[in-house]
Amino acid sequence: xxxxxxxxxxxxxxxxxxxxxxxxxxxxxxxxxxxxxxxxxxxxxxxxxxxxxxxxxxxxxxxxxxxxxxxxxxxxxxxxxxxxxxxxxxxxxxxxxxxxxxxxxxxxxxxxxxxxxxxxxxxxxxxxxxxxxxxxxxxxxxxxxxxxxxxxxxxxxxxxxxxxxxxxxxxxx
Amino acid sequence: xxxxxxxxxxxxxxxxxxxxxxxxxxxxxxxxxxxxxxxxxxxxxxxxxxxxxxxxxxxxxxxxxxxxxxxxxxxxxxxxxxxxxxxxxxxxxxxxxxxxxxxxxxxxxxxxxxxxxxxxxxxxxxxxxxxxxxxxx
Numbered sequence: 001x002x003x004x005x006x007x008x009x010x011x012x013x014x015x016x017x018x019x020x021x022x023x024x025x026x027x028x029x030x031x032x033x034x035x036x037x038x039x040x041x042x043x044x045x046x047x048x049x050x051x052x053x054x055x056x057x058x059x060x061x062x063x064x065x066x067x068x069x070x071x072x073x074x075x076x077x078x079x080x081x082x083x084x085x086x087x088x089x090x091x092x093x094x095x096x097x098x099x100x101x102x103x104x105x106x107x108x109x110x111x112x113x114x115x116x117x118x119x120x121x122x123x124x125x126x127x128x129x130x131x132x133x134x135x136x137x138x139x140x141x142x143x144x145x146x147x148x149x150x151x152x153x154x155x156x157x158x159x160x161x162x163x164x165x166x167x168x169x170x171x172x173x
Numbered sequence: 174x175x176x177x178x179x180x181x182x183x184x185x186x187x188x189x190x191x192x193x194x195x196x197x198x199x200x201x202x203x204x205x206x207x208x209x210x211x212x213x214x215x216x217x218x219x220x221x222x223x224x225x226x227x228x229x230x231x232x233x234x235x236x237x238x239x240x241x242x243x244x245x246x247x248x249x250x251x252x253x254x255x256x257x258x259x260x261x262x263x264x265x266x267x268x269x270x271x272x273x274x275x276x277x278x279x280x281x282x283x284x285x286x287x288x289x290x291x292x293x294x295x296x297x298x299x300x301x302x303x304x305x306x307x308x309x310x
Contacts, residue, residue, distance in 0.1 A: 007210050014208040019201055033206055040212040074225060082228075108197045130194035162186060 023127045024068035039067045061142040114164040122157030
C-alpha cells in the first residue's frame with residue numbers, strides 16, 4: 001500500500017479511531033488524543049507495521065489498544081513508584097472528562113453511565129460490536145483474545161447492559 | 174412465548190442497543206479533533222527526553238559511578254604479608270582436624286587374637302580333663 005493511500009485510509013478511520021481511543025482511555029479526552037497521536041507516530045516511524053493479515057481497521061484498533069495499555073502502565077509506574085514515594089500522598093486518579101460526560105442526549109448519558117458500570121473487557125467488546133460495527137470475531141482480534149472469550153464477554157455485557165438500562169428506566173418511572 | 178417470539182424480542186433489544194450506540198457515535202463524531210498526519214512530536218513516545226528516559230539515564234549514570242567507586246576502593250587481591258609461601262608438601266588444610274574422629278586410632282591398627290588391650294581376666298578358666306576311652310576286654 002502506498003504511503004498516500006495508507007494515509008487516506010487512516011484519515012477515513014480517524015473518527016472511529018478517536019472513538020475507540022476514547023474508550024480505551026476511559027473517556028479521558030486529552031489522554032485519548034495523545035494515545036491516538038502516539039499510535040499515528042508508531043505507524044509513521046514503522047514501529048507498527050500493517051502486514052495485511054487482517055483489515056486495516058482491526059489492525060489499527062489493536063495498535064491503539066496496545067498504546068493505551070502502555071500509557072496506562074507508564075502512568076501507573078510514575079504514580080505508584082515516584083509520586084507516592086517522594087510525596088507520600090495518594091496517587092491522583094484521573095477522572096473522565098466531565099464536559100464529555102455531561103454532553104449529549106439523555107439516552108447517550110444513560111448509555112455512558114450504564115457502560116461505565118460494566119467490566120472493562122465487556123465495555124470494549126460492546127463498543128467494538130455496537131459502536132464500531134465490527135463482528136465479534138474482529139473484536140476478538142482487536143482485543144487479542146480467543147473468539148470464545150470475546151463471545152462470552154459480549155453475551156454477558158449485553159445482558160448486563162440491558163438490565164442496567166431497564167433498571168434506570170424503572171427508577172425514572 | 175414461542176421460540177420465534179423470543180428471537181424477535183432479542184433482535185428488537187439488540188436493535189435498540191445498536192440505535193443507542195449509533196446516537197452516541199453521532200454525538201461523539203462532532204467532537205473529534207482534526208486529523209494530523211504526520212503527528213506532532215509532543216505525543217508521549219515522540220518526546221526525545223521523556224520522564225522515563227530521564228530516569229533511566231540517571232539510573233545508568235548512578236550505576237556507573239557506583240561501579241567506579243567500588244573498583245577504586247575494593248582491592249582486587251588480598252594484601253601480601255611478605256612471608257614466603259609454604260611448599261605444597263608442608264601445607265596442611267585448615268580443616269584437617271575434622272578428619273580426626275573419635276576412635277580413629279582403632280582403625281589404624283590391626284587387632285591381634287589373644288591380646289586385648291585393656292582387658293584383664295577375672296578367673297582362669299578350668300582346664301578340660303582329657304577323656305580316656307575304656308576298652309572292654
